[in-house]
Amino acid sequence: xxxxxxxxxxxxxxxxxxxxxxxxxxxxxxxxxxxxxxxxxxxxxxxxxxxxxxxxxxxxxxxxxxxxxxxxxxxxxxxxxxxxxxxxxxxxxxxxxxxxxxxxxxxxxxxxxxxxxxxxxxxxxxxxxxxxxxxxxxxxxxxxxxxxxxxxxxxxxxxxxxxxxxxxxxxxxxxxxxxxxxxxxxxxxxxxxxxxxxxxxxxxxxxxxxxxxxx
Amino acid sequence: xxxxxxxxxxxxxxxxxxxxxxxxxxxxxxxxxxxxxxxxxxxxxxxxxxxxxxxxxxxxxxxxxxxxxxxxxxxxxxxxxxxxxxxxxxxxxxxxxxxxxxxxxxxxxxxxxxxxxxxxxxxxxxxxxxxxxxxxxxxxxxxxxxxxxxxxxxxxxxxxxxxxxxxxxxxxxxxxxxxxxxxxxxxxxxxxxxxxxxxxxxxxxxxxxxxxxxxxxxxxx
Numbered sequence: 044x045x046x047x048x049x050x051x052x053x054x055x056x057x058x059x060x061x062x063x064x065x066x067x068x069x070x071x072x073x074x075x076x077x078x079x080x081x082x083x084x085x086x087x088x089x090x091x092x093x094x095x096x097x098x099x100x101x102x103x104x105x106x107x108x109x110x111x112x113x114x115x116x117x118x119x120x121x122x123x124x125x126x127x128x129x130x131x132x133x134x135x136x137x138x139x140x141x142x143x144x145x146x147x148x149x150x151x152x153x154x155x156x157x158x159x160x161x162x163x164x165x166x167x168x169x170x171x172x173x174x175x176x177x178x179x180x181x182x183x184x185x186x187x188x189x190x191x192x193x194x195x196x197x198x199x200x201x202x203x204x205x206x207x208x209x210x211x212x213x214x215x216x217x218x219x220x221x222x223x224x225x226x227x228x229x230x231x232x233x234x235x236x237x238x239x240x241x242x243x244x245x246x247x248x249x250x251x252x253x254x255x256x257x258x
Numbered sequence: 259x260x261x262x263x264x265x266x267x268x269x270x271x272x273x274x275x276x277x278x279x280x281x282x283x284x285x286x287x288x289x290x291x292x293x294x295x296x297x298x299x300x301x302x303x304x305x306x307x308x309x310x311x312x313x314x315x316x317x318x319x320x321x322x323x324x325x326x327x328x329x330x331x332x333x334x335x336x337x338x339x340x341x342x343x344x345x346x347x348x349x350x351x352x353x354x355x356x357x358x359x360x361x362x363x364x365x366x367x368x369x370x371x372x373x374x375x376x377x378x379x380x381x382x383x384x385x386x387x388x389x390x391x392x393x394x395x396x397x398x399x400x401x402x403x404x405x406x407x408x409x410x411x412x413x414x415x416x417x418x419x420x421x422x423x424x425x426x427x428x429x430x431x432x433x434x435x436x437x438x439x440x441x442x443x444x445x446x447x448x449x450x451x452x453x454x455x456x457x458x459x460x461x462x463x464x465x466x467x468x469x470x471x472x473x474x475x476x477x478x479x
Binding site for chain 1: 272340
C-alpha cells in the first residue's frame with residue numbers, strides 16, 4: 044500500500060483486497076491553490092479497462108501522473124497491482140511522446156526495450172503498430188499520428204501489468220485507433236489492466252467508466 | 259548497471275547526433291584561449307604565468323555552456339518521466355546524466371587544455387599536472403553542473419541560469435585545480451592540492467545524486 048497521506052483514514056478496499064487490482068481510495072489533488080479533484084475511489088481488476096473522462100483541466104493527467112508515481116497526491120492512497128506474470132507493474136504513456144527525433148524509430152524503441160529489460164525483438168512490435176516500413180527513418184520524419192504509434196509501441200515493449208494511457212488516441216487516424224483497441228484487447232486478455240483518459244466519451248468495448256467532474 | 263549504461267550510451271549518441279552544438283563548446287574553449295594574448299599582450303612571462311589558471315577558468319565556463327542539454331530536452335519531450343519510471347533509483351539517473359556530460363565536456367578538456375597551455379607558453383613540466391588536475395577536477399564540475407541542469411529542467415532557456423547557480427559552487431575546484439599546477443611549476447610539492455581536489459570530487463560524487471534527485475522532484479511537482 045502506498046500511503047500518500049498522513050491524514051487518510053484506513054481504506055476500504057472495493058476490490059476485495061485482491062493483489063492483482065489497482066485500488067484507488069479517496070485520492071485528492073491540489074495544484075497551486077486549485078483543487079482538481081477529491082475523494083476519487085475506484086478499483087481496476089485485472090482484465091479490466093477504466094475509461095476516465097472529464098472536461099479539460101479536470102485533473103485527468105494529474106490523476107495518471109499520481110498513479111504512475113510521478114506526482115504526489117495531496118491526500119488519499121492507491122495501490123498498484125502486483126506485476127504477476129508481467130515484467131513490470133506499471134507502464135505509462137504520457138501526453139508527450141518521449142521520442143528523440145534524432146534517433147531512428149528502431150533506436151528509439153530499442154532504448155526503451157533495454158531500460159525495461161525486456162529484449163523481445165523490436166521489429167514485430169513496430170509491425171504491429173504499423174511502423175514496419177519506417178524503422179530506419181529518423182523519428183523526426185514521422186507525422187504526429189505516427190509518433191503516437193511509436194509512443195504506444197514503447198508502452199507495449201515494456202510489458203507492464205497496469206497501463207496508464209493519457210489520451211492515447213490523440214492524433215491517431217482510424218487505423219491507429221483500431222491498433223490501439225486491438226492492443227488494449229490483447230493486453231486485457233493477457234491479464235493486464237488499464238486506465239485510459241479521454242476528454243470525450245470514446246467508444247470502448249466493455250470498459251468501466253469514471254467521470255471527473257471538474258470544478 | 260544496465261540502466262546506467264543504457265542511459266549513458268543513449269545520451270552520447272544524442273550528443274553526437276547534435277555534434278554541432280558540442281563543437282561550439284569545444285571551439286569556445288580554443289577561441290577563448292586564443293583571445294588571451296590579444297587582450298593581455300604578447301608578453302611570454304605573463305602569459306605562461308596565467309596559463310594554468312586561464313585553462314581552468316575557460317574549461318569551467320565551457321563546461322557550463324552545455325548544461326541546458328542535460329535534462330531540459332528530456333523534460334520537454336516527456337522522456338524524463340519514463341526515465342524516472344524505469345530508473346532503479348533517481349540517483350542512478352542523475353549519475354548517468356553527469357557521466358555522459360563529463361564524457362563530452364570534461365574529458366575533451368583534459369586533452370585540449372594542456373595543448374592550449376603550451377600554446378600560451380606554459381613550461382612543459384606543468385602539462386601532466388594540468389591534465390591530471392583536470393581529470394580529477396572536471397567530474398566535480400559535471401556533477402555540480404547536473405544539479406543546476408536539474409533545477410532548470412522545465413525552463414526553455416535555462417542554461418544561463420543553471421550556470422549562474424552552479425558557478426559559485428565550483429570555486430574550490432578552480433582554486434585547488436589551478437594551485438596544483440602552479441605549485442608544480444614553482445617547484446613545490448602539489449600533493450596537498452591534488453588531495454583536496456580529489457576530496458572535493460568525491461564529495462560531489464556522494465552528494466550530487468541526492469541533491470539532483472531533490473531538485474528534480476522540487477521543480478517537477
